[in-house]
Amino acid sequence: DAKTTQPTSMDCAEGRAANLPCNHSTISGNEYVYWYRQIHSQGPQYIIHGLKNNETNEMASLIITEDRKSSTLILPHATLRDTAVYYCIVRRNAGNMLTFGGGTRLMVKP
Amino acid sequence: NAGVTQTPKFRVLKTGQSMTLLCAQDMNHEYMYWYRQDPGMGLRLIHYSVGEGTTAKGEVPDGYNVSRLKKQNFLLGLESAAPSQTSVYFCASSSWTSSTDTQYFGPGTRLTVL
Numbered sequence: 001d002a003k004t005t006q007p008t009s010m011d012c013a014e015g016r017a018a019n020l021p022c023n024h025s026t027i028s029g030n031e032y033v034y035w036y037r038q039i040h041s042q043g044p045q046y047i048i049h050g051l052k053n054n055e056t057n058e059m060a061s062l063i064i065t066e067d068r069k070s071s072t073l074i075l076p077h078a079t080l081r082d083t084a085v086y087y088c089i090v091r092r093n094a095g096n097m098l099t100f101g102g103g104t105r106l107m108v109k110p
Numbered sequence: 111n112a113g114v115t116q117t118p119k120f121r122v123l124k125t126g127q128s129m130t131l132l133c134a135q136d137m138n139h140e141y142m143y144w145y146r147q148d149p150g151m152g153l154r155l156i157h158y159s160v161g162e163g164t165t166a167k168g169e170v171p172d173g174y175n176v177s178r179l180k181k182q183n184f185l186l187g188l189e190s191a192a193p194s195q196t197s198v199y200f201c202a203s204s205s206w207t208s209s210t211d212t213q214y215f216g217p218g219t220r221l222t223v224l
Contacts, residue, residue, distance in 0.1 A: 034212075041198075041218070042217060042218070043114075043200050043202070043215030043216050043217055043218055044153065044200070044202075044213075044215050045215070046212045046213065046214070049212070087152065097143070097155040097158060097168055097169070098143075098153070098155070098202075098213060099155075100145075100152030100153040100154070101152055102151075102152055103152060
């Protein structure tokens with residue numbers, strides 16, 4: 001599975017949009033981009049995933065560049081409860097392991 | 111649905127002791143996984159299972175054994191605990207389809223080996 005690069009940490013003001021970038025320049029055509037987050041001491045939580053097209057659900061939006069070498073997770077109106085470590089993972093589907101890197105520690109501030 | 115549950119939540123062992131961690135899921139998922147997370151690190155896969163009666167090694171399998179006798183349960187065993195196995199252990203499950211393979215995680219077991 002392709003390797004990802006994320007900033008170590010980011011801050012965001014409460015109520016503002018949080019934009020979390022991820023580079024995955026070696027991604028293959030059949031690999032998906034997944035985002036998970038881990039709120040302090042809890043198990044990771046699935047947020048969203050995509051292949052080529054931009055995706056949106058009740059939690060977030062995922063913007064994937066046309067060349068698929070990078071993506072951005074957008075939390076449209078960040079709240080204090082969104083403070084967590086966010087992991088960008090690139091992988092093929094079908095039962096393969098999730099490879100967690102260091103992730104981005106997002107701090108939402110009042 | 112309870113989702114993914116783990117037993118126990120906390121445990122303290124002495125070096126050399128053995129124990130079994132239990133993971134249960136009520137979502138009828140085929141795949142189950144055991145991860146460990148050391149302080150300040152991402153999760154690393156220990157073992158996983160693609161179905162009842164089958165198991166496979168992950169990234170860091172040494173010192174652990176697993177069993178999947180029932181589809182809903184996945185057991186992680188430590189035969190002779192070592193201080194290096196002090197960690198938080200997370201279980202996860204997923205159901206593969208052609209378009210998605212989302213893993214659902216349990217709350218974790220915090221293990222300390224003295």
